[in-house]
Amino acid sequence: MANASTNIAAAGPRGPKPRRAISGRNIMIYGTLGLVALYYALPLYVMIVTSLKGMPEVRLGHIFAPPVEITFQPWVKAWAQACTGLNCDGLSRGFWNSVRILIPSVVISIAVASVNGYALVNWKFKGSETFFTILIFGSFIPYQVMLYPIVILLREMGIYGTLGGLVMVHTIFGMPILTLLFRNYFTSVPEELFKAARVDGAGFWGIYFRIMLPMSMPIFVVAIILQVTGIWNDFLFGVVFTKPDLYPMTVQLNNIVNSVQGVKEYNVNMAATMITGLVPLTVYFISGKLFVRGIAAGAVKG
Amino acid sequence: MNADNFSVQIKDLDLNFGAVKVLRGLNLDINNGEFIVLLGSSGCGKSTLLNCIAGLLEPSDGQVWIGGKNVTWDEPSQRGIGMVFQSYALYPQMTVRGNLSFGLKNARIPRDEIERRVARAAGILQIEPLLDRKPAALSGGQRQRVAIGRALVRDVDVFLFDEPLSNLDAKLRADLRVEIKRLHTQLNNTMIYVTHDQVEAMTLADRIAIMKGGKVMQYSTPDEIYNRPQNKYVADFIGSPSMNFVEGTIKGGKFTAPGLALDLKGYDFVGGKATDGAAVIGIRPEHVVTGELVSGAPFQTDVTVDIVEPMGSDTLVWADLGGAPFRIRMDGQARVHRGETMRVGLEPARASLFDVKTEERL
Numbered sequence: 001m002a003n004a005s006t007n008i009a010a011a012g013p014r015g016p017k018p019r020r021a022i023s024g025r026n027i028m029i030y031g032t033l034g035l036v037a038l039y040y041a042l043p044l045y046v047m048i049v050t051s052l053k054g055m056p057e058v059r060l061g062h063i064f065a066p067p068v069e070i071t072f073q074p075w076v077k078a079w080a081q082a083c084t085g086l087n088c089d090g091l092s093r094g095f096w097n098s099v100r101i102l103i104p105s106v107v108i109s110i111a112v113a114s115v116n117g118y119a120l121v122n123w124k125f126k127g128s129e130t131f132f133t134i135l136i137f138g139s140f141i142p143y144q145v146m147l148y149p150i151v152i153l154l155r156e157m158g159i160y161g162t163l164g165g166l167v168m169v170h171t172i173f174g175m176p177i178l179t180l181l182f183r184n185y186f187t188s189v190p191e192e193l194f195k196a197a198r199v200d201g202a203g204f205w206g207i208y209f210r211i212m213l214p215m216s217m218p219i220f221v222v223a224i225i226l227q228v229t230g231i232w233n234d235f236l237f238g239v240v241f242t243k244p245d246l247y248p249m250t251v252q253l254n255n256i257v258n259s260v261q262g263v264k265e266y267n268v269n270m271a272a273t274m275i276t277g278l279v280p281l282t283v284y285f286i287s288g289k290l291f292v293r294g295i296a297a298g299a300v301k302g
Numbered sequence: 303m304n305a306d307n308f309s310v311q312i313k314d315l316d317l318n319f320g321a322v323k324v325l326r327g328l329n330l331d332i333n334n335g336e337f338i339v340l341l342g343s344s345g346c347g348k349s350t351l352l353n354c355i356a357g358l359l360e361p362s363d364g365q366v367w368i369g370g371k372n373v374t375w376d377e378p379s380q381r382g383i384g385m386v387f388q389s390y391a392l393y394p395q396m397t398v399r400g401n402l403s404f405g406l407k408n409a410r411i412p413r414d415e416i417e418r419r420v421a422r423a424a425g426i427l428q429i430e431p432l433l434d435r436k437p438a439a440l441s442g443g444q445r446q447r448v449a450i451g452r453a454l455v456r457d458v459d460v461f462l463f464d465e466p467l468s469n470l471d472a473k474l475r476a477d478l479r480v481e482i483k484r485l486h487t488q489l490n491n492t493m494i495y496v497t498h499d500q501v502e503a504m505t506l507a508d509r510i511a512i513m514k515g516g517k518v519m520q521y522s523t524p525d526e527i528y529n530r531p532q533n534k535y536v537a538d539f540i541g542s543p544s545m546n547f548v549e550g551t552i553k554g555g556k557f558t559a560p561g562l563a564l565d566l567k568g569y570d571f572v573g574g575k576a577t578d579g580a581a582v583i584g585i586r587p588e589h590v591v592t593g594e595l596v597s598g599a600p601f602q603t604d605v606t607v608d609i610v611e612p613m614g615s616d617t618l619v620w621a622d623l624g625g626a627p628f629r630i631r632m633d634g635q636a637r638v639h640r641g642e643t644m645r646v647g648l649e650p651a652r653a654s655l656f657d658v659k660t661e662e663r664l
């Protein structure tokens with residue numbers, strides 16, 4: 001009896017159900033993915049290829065053809081020699097301007113917003129809910145509406161047209177969304193942890209730096225990605241709030257690409273665009289890994 | 303008694319969350335070295351009271367005194383308390399050692415003193431091998447031990463526990479319960495322990511404060527609470543299976559109800575003597591006698607067995623008494639069957655009588 005039943009069990013289905021490698025479903029999935037990848041990769045390919053060709057080769061118009069003679073001259077020119085209006089020192093000036101805008105803006109906005117979010121969750125004060133509502137409302141106001149008032153404000157403060165002014169603008173405009181981000185994250189931290197720290201005698205900053213901050217790396221990475229790409233890619237504020245010799249890279253790129261004098265140097269333009277995009281691209285590559293690691297570390301509850 | 307003999311005193315404590323009154327004029331005196339359990343169903347304000355004692359919540363009115371000092375406006379860390387939370391609340395990024403020493407570092411205690419205290423706490427709780435692990439690498443029971451250790455190293459006079467065992471499985475809960483009791487006899491400091499589990503309350507407490515709707519319903523020893531519940535709520539809340547209640551009338555020293563006629567001689571009335579009128583009698587299922595013992599009981603009657611629930615160590619019988627269900631706890635070996643008629647005996651002296659309206663003990 002017992003033997004017979006085990007035999008039947010052995011003969012029947014057992015373990016994982018076998019799946020065919022090539023099925024209609026798989027073809028659909030990989031086919032679609034392939035098409036989408038091609039759609040995004042093709043323009044990138046054209047840009048890279050063109051930026052490595054000399055002008056004579058570009059003029060032939062075979063945009064998909066790989067370069068016959070690889071030259072890095074367009075990249076060098078884009079970085080160091082391309083002309084924008086008055087000066088001819090390439091994108092390098094804009095790059096350093098952007099760096100000088102980016103670093104303080106990212107650091108200040110994230111520092112302030114994380115403390116904001118922490119205070120809103122753990123140190124509720126009278127009117128903290130109202131404050132939060134106003135802040136959220138702020139994230140729905142279109143930037144364009146505020147441009148002119150801010151120009152006047154900066155002028156009155158005497159920092160219109162300086163990097164400091166632009167840093168301030170970026171910090172302020174990053175505030176609503178970043179505060180929301182941090183507030184929501186800190187809400188998910190158990191309240192008892194905060195209470196335990198208070199019994200242990202840690203104060204406002206003690207709890208922030210020693211308990212909350214080390215627990216919140218994933219959300220800081222998210223905030224950094226958000227701010228670095230957002231501020232680096234900003235064009236509007238850069239154009240409005242700075243002067244030509246302080247223009248960020250994006251504005252300078254536009255000026256190079258749209259310059260009217262002389263021939264259009266497609267290879268230099270492509271190289272310039274690639275250089276400008278390198279920073280957000282690098283951030284994605286590096287932080288992607290960090291991000292996953294951060295999430296994995298945060299997932300283990302204490 | 304002067305104030306110095308009290309470890310913790312709560313005076314007329316009110317706490318409101320907006321319009322919701324959670325604690326209402328609450329008073330509680332706790333002696334030095336006493337183990338007090340705050341017991342009550344979920345949402346009755348136990349944690350809120352504990353948080354007020356700890357200084358994590360600001361009272362709307364009233365005072366908190368600890369060690370003869372008014373600490374109502376003091377920070378939690380200055381009150382001389384240690385607290386253990388239900389969710390353990392260990393700092394996830396620190397090792398066990400880091401968790402234990404965090405509070406001491408904040409208090410700027412010298413390093414060798416910190417090491418001494420951590421070693422002592424780890425020794426008492428037997429967590430020495432875990433000192434360099436992170437909380438994520440600990441089991442639930444180990445985490446709770448570390449959480450207790452964090453209160454222990456602070457060398458305080460008052461320990462506050464907020465349902466410390468309710469996240470653990472039944473077996474571990476029983477083990478740690480005994481350990482907490484042992485810890486109390488060893489350290490002899492005041493402990494205030496919040497739970498909704500009456501077994502924990504009865505086994506641990508020197509005195510139990512039973513709470514309902516932000517008020518203390520009774521505050522006395524487990525023995526007193528079990529045998530002489532002050533009101534119907536406490537009588538119903540304590541004891542499992544819970545007490546049988548039968549409504550009837552007292553007249554001329556006798557309690558009568560459908561199926562019952564009890565002579566109240568031997569019952570210890572609160573006022574000293576019986577007052578006639580409507581009343582509720584409460585009889586614990588385990589105080590109903592069966593078998594040979596029935597002949598010795600002052601009141602005897604026949605009941606019909608309705609449902610039998612064997613539980614191994616004992617058997618719960620649902621019987622019919624005067625048309626109402628009546629719970630009887632019998633020996634685990636008792637063999638009774640549905641539909642049987644069974645003779646039972648009651649002893650009025652072990653029962654509790656309550657006023658129908660006020661539900662206070664008579």
Ligand SMILES: Nc1ncnc2c1ncn2[C@@H]1O[C@H](COP(=O)(O)OP(=O)(O)O)[C@@H](O)[C@H]1O
Pocket residue numbers: 319322324342343344345346347348349350351
């Ligand atoms: N922050 C809060 N805001 C409003 N109501 C609260 C808050 N915390 C607790 N309460 C209410 O107070 C009552 C008592 O809560 P609590 O002390 O946590 O009960 P428990 O006895 O289960 O520990 C509950 O009804 C709860 O809804």
Ligand SMILES: [Mg+2]
Pocket residue numbers: 348349350465
């Ligand atoms: Mg609670």
